[in-house]
Amino acid sequence: MSAPVSSPVSAPVSALASTRVxxxxxxxxxxxxxVAGSATWATEGEPTALVGIVGYAIVGAIIQGPxxxxxxGMLLCALAGLxxxxxxxxxxxxLAGAAWAEPVEQALTWPAWVLLVAIGLVFPDGRISTLLGRVLAVALAAFASVTAVLQLLQPGPMAFTGAPNPIGAEPLGAVAEAVLGGPIGLAVLGAIVAGVLVELGLRWRRADGPARLQFRWLLLGLAVAVAANIASTAANALLPPSLLVEALSLTGVALTNAIPAAIGIAVTRHGLYEIGRVVSRSVAFALVTGFAVLVYALAVTSLSWLLPGATALGVxxxxxxxxxxxxxxxRWVRRRIERRFDRDRYDAQQVVAAFGAHLRDDPDPASAAGELGAAVDRALQPATVGLWLPGGR
Structure with missing residues (x-):
C-alpha cells in the first residue's frame, strides 16, 4: 500500500492559518x-494601565505577530499579560469583594517590573549573547520568584483594603518587610539594573551600522520616559493644583509608552534611520515645554503676590x-537644535533654499540644469545623478 502524498501547499496554508490565529x-x-484598563480607571481613578502600559501590549502584539x-516580543506580551x-x-x-485577589494582585507587581528590566538583556535581536547577560537573567528570575512569593505570603494589613492577608505566613513577616519595603530588595534590584545597563552599554560599544541605531532608539525612549516622569513629579510638587498640572501628570504617564515605542521601531527597523529628526524634535519640545512651565510658574507666583485674592484669574x-x-x-529652538541633532536634513534644507534663491536672482535656463544637479549631489550625495529634459536635451 502506498503512503499518502501530502499536498505541497498544505504546510504553508497551515502555517498561515496558525499565524492568523x-x-x-x-x-x-x-x-x-x-477594556480592563478603562474599567480600572473608572472604578479606582488609576489611569496608569490604560494610558501608560497599553503601549507595551500594542508593541508586543506588533512584534510577536510575525x-x-x-x-x-514575548517579554512585552508577558509584561502586558501580568x-x-x-x-x-x-x-x-x-466589585466582588474577593479577599484572596489582593495578595495575588500585589504579588504580580514585582515580576512585571522584572520583565521590563529583562527586555534589556535580549534587546534588540531576542538573544542573550554575553556571559554577563546570562548571569543577570538568572539573577532576575531568582529575584522575581522570591519577591513574588514574599509579597503573596506577607502577613499584616494589605495595601488597598487594609484587611489582614488571608494567606499570610507570620514567620515570613520580618523577611518580607526587609526585602520588599526595606533596603535589601532595593539594593539587589538596583545592582541588577546597573548590571543590565552595563551589559547594554558593552554591546552598544561593539555594535555598528543598524545595530547601533537600534541602541540609540532604546536610549531615546528611556530618556523621554524618565524626563517626562521627572517633569510631572516636579510639577505636582512645586505648582498649585490646576488643569495644567493634571495634564502634565497624565502626559508623564502617557510618555512612559516611549519605551515600547522605541523598542518597536528598533526591532522592526521601521523608521530606524529617522533617529536624528526624532531626537532633534524631542529635545526641542522638552526645552520649550520646560520653558513654558517655568513661565507659568513665575506668572502664577507673581500674580498671586500682586493679586492675592484673584487666584483663578492668576491661573x-x-x-x-x-x-x-x-x-x-x-520654532526658534527647533531651528537651532536641528543644526546639531538633524544636520543632514538641515544641510539639505539650506542647499534647497540656496538653489531657489539663486534661481530667483538669476533664472538662466542654460545653467539651471547643472546647478540643479550640483544641488542634488550636495543634499543627497547619490552615487550618480541624471537629469532628463524634454526633447532629449
Missing amino acids: RIGLLWAGVVLFA RSENRV WLLGMLLGLARM AVSTLVAAAVFLPAL
Missing part, C-alpha cells in the same frame, strides 16, 4: 487590556501667557 489572539488580548520566536491579570484581580477585589492669565510663548519659542 496567533495574531488574532494577540490583538484580542490588546482589546481586553484596554516574529513569534522573538523574545523581545498587568492585565493584576487589573482583573483588582476588579474582582473591587487663567498664566496659562494664556505660557500658551502664547510656546509656538514662537518652539
